[in-house]
Amino acid sequence: MRRDDPVRVAVLGCGAIGSLYAAHLARVPGVEVWAADPWREHVAAIERDGLRVTGQADFTAPVHARTHAxxxxxxxxxxxxxxxxxTADAVTAAREALADAAVVSVQNGVGNEELIAGVLPRVMRGTIVTAGAVTGPGVVRYDAPGDSWLGPFEPRPAEPGEIELLARLLNEGGLRTHAVADARGPQWTKVVFNAATSPLSALTGLTVGQVCTDPALRAQVEVLIREAAAVCAAAGIVLTRDPAEAVEEAIREAFAHKPSMLQDVLARRPTEIGVLNGGIADEGRRVGVLxxxxxxxxxxxxxLESSWEQA
Structure with missing residues (x-):
């Protein structure tokens, strides 16, 4: 790459998080963003009019969009x-585009990095606690700000300079991002919170704030947190914050937020329960924690998912 060449970034998946990353990066001088998503209307609107961000920010960014990676x-x-x-289908489809790229997962749960590393050579762990929702073709609502953390995926790590470059570009675009030596702590901090709240929201139809302020449900949230914290302790993973603080913050700042698992249930789509609670349970079995x-x-x-097939 010559010094005057644009930094080309591919974004696979233009749901809320992918769209927020794409839009913020696309407004950085010298960055060219290419996004891939199967929703044709969304892609067409982005390609034609740019990607519009509303809510916590208000701007439109030029993003190239395609339906096929x-x-x-x-x-x-x-x-x-x-x-x-x-994950596997997306990175396999983008194999040629990302053959020389450093690639980060900012997905929910654990285990995605292993799938990416099975296809691509240099991988980062990533996590983001920002909340948002795609509200229509070409439009993403930025609901709640939050930091991002990027670090190497230990078995097949990206170069430190690549991690620092992506973090710098995201900061310049307006998403506060930290390049760290070990990203397991931030990743699992988000996993623990999501696994303690999202399934209860999905099963009850309540928002995160409603789940966390209902006494009976809050007790279940705390049980799920305790189990996950025990798994992290046995695995040597140091959480970046007390999950109880994250719960209180969610009540204050994202009371009405419908987590993606609830959105999936409402749309009768397969959920990510396997990489959230299932990922914690798998790691628990590995380290000997029930x-x-x-x-x-x-x-x-x-x-619940099986009931849809039988209806």
Whole structure:
């Protein structure tokens, strides 16, 4: 890459998080963003009019958009923001575009990096606590700000300079981002919070704030947090904040937020229960920690999904 060449970034998946990343990066001078998503109307609107951000920010950014990742050009950096169920298909389709790229997962749960590393050579762990929602073709609502963390995926790490470059570009675009030596702590901090609240929201139809302020449901949130914290302790993962603080912050700042798992249930789509509560349970089995509450969440949500097939 010559010094005057644009930094090309591929974004796989233009749901809320992918769209927020794409839009903020696209307004950085010298950055060219290419996004891929199967929703044709969304892609057409982005390609025609740009990607509009509303809510916590208000701007429109120029983003190239395609419905097939195989149509993306060669890129220097990649961001995988698809649902976890689509990780392998997405990175396989983008294999040529990302053959020389450093690629980060900013998806929910754990285990996505392993899938990406099975296809691509240099991988980052990533996590973001920002909340948002796509409200229509070409439009994403920025609901709640939050930091991003990027670090190496240990078995097949990206270069430190690549991690620092992506973090710098995201900061310049308006998303506060930290390049860290070990990103497991931030990643699992988000996983613990999401796994303690999202399935209860999905099963009850309540928002995050409603779940966390209902006494009986809050007790279940705390059980799920305790189990997950025990798994992290046994695995040597140091959380970046007390999950109880994240719960209180969600009540204050995102009371009406419908987590993606609830949105999936309302739309009768497969959820990411397997990489959230299922990921915690799998790690618990690896380190010898029992996780009966997380196992129950997996069974209940998968039972709900099965009911749709029988209806």
């Amino acid at each position: 195989s149509d993306l050009p060669r890129c220097h950096l990649g961001i995988v923001a698809t649902k976890s169920l689509h 996780t009966p509450a997380h196992d129950s969440m997996v069974a209940l949500v998968r039972g």
